[in-house]
Amino acid sequence: MLSFLRSIKERDPAARHNLQIILFYPGVKAIFWYRIAHFLYVKLKLKLMGEFIMFIVRMIHGIEIHPAAKIGKRLFIDHGSGVVIGETTIIGNDCTIYQGATLGGTGKERCKRHPTLGNNVMVGAGARILGNITIGDNVKVGANAVVLDNVEAGKTVVGIKGRTL
Amino acid sequence: MLSFLRSIKERDPAARHNLQIILFYPGVKAIFWYRIAHFLYVKLKLKLMGEFIMFIVRMIHGIEIHPAAKIGKRLFIDHGSGVVIGETTIIGNDCTIYQGATLGGTGKERCKRHPTLGNNVMVGAGARILGNITIGDNVKVGANAVVLDNVEAGKTVVGIKGRTL
Amino acid sequence: MLSFLRSIKERDPAARHNLQIILFYPGVKAIFWYRIAHFLYVKLKLKLMGEFIMFIVRMIHGIEIHPAAKIGKRLFIDHGSGVVIGETTIIGNDCTIYQGATLGGTGKERCKRHPTLGNNVMVGAGARILGNITIGDNVKVGANAVVLDNVEAGKTVVGIKGRTL
Numbered sequence A, B, C: 001m002l003s004f005l006r007s008i009k010e011r012d013p014a015a016r017h018n019l020q021i022i023l024f025y026p027g028v029k030a031i032f033w034y035r036i037a038h039f040l041y042v043k044l045k046l047k048l049m050g051e052f053i054m055f056i057v058r059m060i061h062g063i064e065i066h067p068a069a070k071i072g073k074r075l076f077i078d079h080g081s082g083v084v085i086g087e088t089t090i091i092g093n094d095c096t097i098y099q100g101a102t103l104g105g106t107g108k109e110r111c112k113r114h115p116t117l118g119n120n121v122m123v124g125a126g127a128r129i130l131g132n133i134t135i136g137d138n139v140k141v142g143a144n145a146v147v148l149d150n151v152e153a154g155k156t157v158v159g160i161k162g163r164t165l
Helices: A002-011 A018-024 A026-043 A047-061 B002-011 B018-024 B026-043 B047-061 C002-011 C018-024 C026-043 C047-061
Strands: A076-078 A096-098 A102-104 A128-130 A156-158 B076-078 B096-098 B102-104 B128-130 B156-158 C076-078 C096-098 C102-104 C128-130 C156-158
Touching (some): A018 A026, A018 C047, A047 B026, B002 B018, B026 B076, B047 C018, B047 C026, C002 C076, C026 C047, C026 C076
Parallel strands (some): A076 A096, C076 C096, C102 C128
């Protein structure tokens, strides 16, 4: 827990101290409840109970995580409003996800239909990573980028910059 | 109602059974309340009442639908957080809209200033369909795509994919 | 206050009268509470109190404004769900910001790491303006545009339109 708080202070310059992070970071609260909902859904097969918890979290914090998603250590969802993480998503350790990002499906696949993220992946605001694709370690995905194919470890994927008229 | 629930199960692989859909799908709740608000606003001219209901729905579920919008049968708003549907929007039957999508205006038009969607249109996450334009039947609009012109029936409009550096 | 309400009626064709704007416009409520939170945070150094107010506003209205941001007169946040305004952002007078827009950081800068907007700037739905850059007076930023560099006064920056297949 302390290593998680320390890692947030390294990742967010607006983080002032542990109390503030615990009280006011929606992404920290959403992950806390996801851990409980995931345990209920996957280990105890209390699916409706896990879904209920994440429904309430989405209502309060605007962050939607399917309780069956597999999420590694120290995931930091910053701001987080509008984030959607689908049922068959797998996320490694030390990833950072910003507001409005989607780890979702294309609607064409069944079974494993959401992305797999390695460790230390950064997903920018409004980025859409869709389908059963693999995003390697240390990849950075820029704001509003649409990603539909595998990305090799260490690469950066940028959204297209606006054009000045 | 049953045909609506069945159509959701066809469209969303994460949908397990009717009870789960009725309890935990924000888009289903938003549409339910929109039907009531639309009746109050348009038929009974209780405009403030209709607006109040949709204000509460937006607060709880993060989905904003103007009570005067005209929406056909079996619209499925999946995930739905951040969706905005403007006052003069017209939506056909069997459409699907994902989180973060906007059916909005460009700020340059008055009166009919929002889009008209045909039947069976799919609007991807974060897509922005703006202005008094017509989107034909069976059109698919990809994630984060910006659409400012009419689209013929059956076409697919894709957002620009991120570029790997 | 009256000039603010009048300016909203000019900017939003769906605005019918003052009562409706005061009751049901989440962006108007968010700005009202931001003024109080900003005073507590900056003048009285009650930082946790200011952060608490804006945490509640984000929970209720889905609009996230850091209490330390500097915001000019008559800012209108329309719809507003998913909007994020970072700690060191500076916004001039008469700006309009739509749902899903981010005035944020790139993660590479410390201290002043968010944008500075001039007067009468329009930021479209889902636009991401990132980093310590300056957006001149009267600039219009289109929906879903990604802006990482300074923009001269009077210019328009458009996001890339979707491609029809």
